[in-house]
Amino acid sequence: MFCIFWTAAPQMVSASVGTISFPVPQFSAADTNLYQYLPFPMGASVGIGRMKNNAKYSEVVSKEFNSITAENVMKFRALHPAENTFNWADADYLVDFAQKNGKRLHGHTLNWYQYLPAWVTNFSGDSIAWENMLKTHIQTVVAHFKGKVTSWDVVNEYFNDDGTIRPSVWVKNLGPDYIARCFQYAHEADPDAILFYNDYGHEYSSAKRTAIANLVNSFKTRGVPIHGVGMQFHMTHTQSDANINAAMAFAAGTGLKVHISELDVRVNVNKVKHLIFTDAMALQQADRFRFVVKAYNTAIPKAQQFGITTWNVGDADSWVPSWQGAPDYPLPFDANYLRKPAYKAIIEGGK
Numbered sequence: 001m002f003c004i005f006w007t008a009a010p011q012m013v014s015a016s017v018g019t020i021s022f023p024v025p026q027f028s029a030a031d032t033n034l035y036q037y038l039p040f041p042m043g044a045s046v047g048i049g050r051m052k053n054n055a056k057y058s059e060v061v062s063k064e065f066n067s068i069t070a071e072n073v074m075k076f077r078a079l080h081p082a083e084n085t086f087n088w089a090d091a092d093y094l095v096d097f098a099q100k101n102g103k104r105l106h107g108h109t110l111n112w113y114q115y116l117p118a119w120v121t122n123f124s125g126d127s128i129a130w131e132n133m134l135k136t137h138i139q140t141v142v143a144h145f146k147g148k149v150t151s152w153d154v155v156n157e158y159f160n161d162d163g164t165i166r167p168s169v170w171v172k173n174l175g176p177d178y179i180a181r182c183f184q185y186a187h188e189a190d191p192d193a194i195l196f197y198n199d200y201g202h203e204y205s206s207a208k209r210t211a212i213a214n215l216v217n218s219f220k221t222r223g224v225p226i227h228g229v230g231m232q233f234h235m236t237h238t239q240s241d242a243n244i245n246a247a248m249a250f251a252a253g254t255g256l257k258v259h260i261s262e263l264d265v266r267v268n269v270n271k272v273k274h275l276i277f278t279d280a281m282a283l284q285q286a287d288r289f290r291f292v293v294k295a296y297n298t299a300i301p302k303a304q305q306f307g308i309t310t311w312n313v314g315d316a317d318s319w320v321p322s323w324q325g326a327p328d329y330p331l332p333f334d335a336n337y338l339r340k341p342a343y344k345a346i347i348e349g350g351k
């Protein structure tokens, strides 16, 4: 296994990764910051429990990143658990953290087919009642965070991988064009907010890329306010250069801001139950992080670079193991928040 130590002064030293030796940047705990090495904002999504209860976690977030995304606490179920109840406490905690530490706060997500409270999935109103409910949610949330949240994932994962529209309670009750009204409602509530359409799979589905490009073009033609595309990039350590480049070319072509919004690189593609994270995996994973960051930095014009966000911080914080039912190590920090080879690779990719 590799080991990366904190040392007293910034310097380059060789760290040992099994039998492989390679240089890693070493910094004192006082001056560590990933984002200062990158020419665009570098963020992480954060879990509220760890932010409140794990001092090491919040310290790493504060020192290494200059943008944060709420992993869950700004989703519908978290913010709006009952029809007439909004629960701001957890999200406001992140607002406070962002303001005190000078971090950009990205909002995730105003509309999604998942993580809805039961009162929404069971909602029995007619289309006017559904429309009011959608509009009230979006505008109450955006107004609450106006001036505090820079940007929003307005709609998340509207498309299937084959480019068709995903069935959801929203499409079922409001028709497919409800997505345009989500953007209009958000824009009315905060005209300064940067509004994103967020999805995954750009690196492997040309059909989804085409569907998103068509959506963006239709919004532009109709004057629907959209300012960015979020590409989640939940990827595997075997993803190809060509696929990653295709996603970047698509995103650059939209002319909009581009956010790599949920980056992680999983290595347990075969879902092995007791996987050991080998040095070879660590290096292959680092190579993919480097390639994504480099491709972003070179293919996306500067004015379109909104930044890159990893989906959480350390391997033990990741959603991946519970989702795939098998261990994984998808992030640039290990479970003890020591930097992995992927950390250095991100810096190299940004050069």
Ligand code: G3I
Binding pocket: 071, 072, 075, 114, 115, 156, 232, 262, 319
């Ligand atoms: O907070 C409850 C806790 O009280 C309860 O005991 C526990 C029991 O399961 O569940 C906890 O809620 C979980 C929540 O994460 C907070 O940890 C939910 O079950 C779980 O479904 C939820 O998963 C999140 C998932 O979105 C669904 O909202 C993941 O953490 C989060 O990483 C994931 O993020 C999504 C992005 O929003 C969109 N793109 C894909 C990405 C990965 O699925």
